[in-house]
Amino acid sequence: MPKRILQGPIVSDKGEKTVVVRVDRAFKHPLLAKVVRRxxxxxxxxxxxxxxxxxxxxxxxxxxxxxxxxxxxVTEEQVAADAASAQQGEAAE
Structure with a gap:
């Protein structure tokens, strides 16, 4: 199963080898039918x-x-390498 990849800005770097990343999403509210950001x-x-x-x-x-x-x-190069290896695995099957 592929691993999820999210993107966002770093909001804190105070921890040792730890960063806190804020991931935003927008969706349409089911009842109000307006775009809500979380x-x-x-x-x-x-x-x-x-x-x-x-x-x-x-x-x-x-x-x-x-x-x-x-x-x-992760870096964008690592993401591309993972995608390439996944495609090769599917082609081998």
Whole structure:
């Protein structure tokens, strides 16, 4: 099963090897029929500990690294490599 990939700005980098990423979503309210915006904060693992507040990053699901961290920061190259390997796996079957 593919891992979810989300995108958003970093809102906190105070933790050691941890960043907090805000992911926004917009959806149409079922009764009011207007667009509603909601956001959620995810704690993500940053191995290099170099990311700063305000940067936009991609995060991917991963096995739990701590009590709150179930996501890890990934680069666009890693995402492309994962997609390519998944396509090769499907072609082999």
């Amino acid at each position: 956001s959620k904060r995810y704690h993500a693992h940053d191995e290099s500990n170099e990311l700063k507040v305000g940067q936009r990053v991609l995060i991917r699901e991963c096995p739990p690294k701590s009590k709150l961290k179930r996501w890890e920061v």
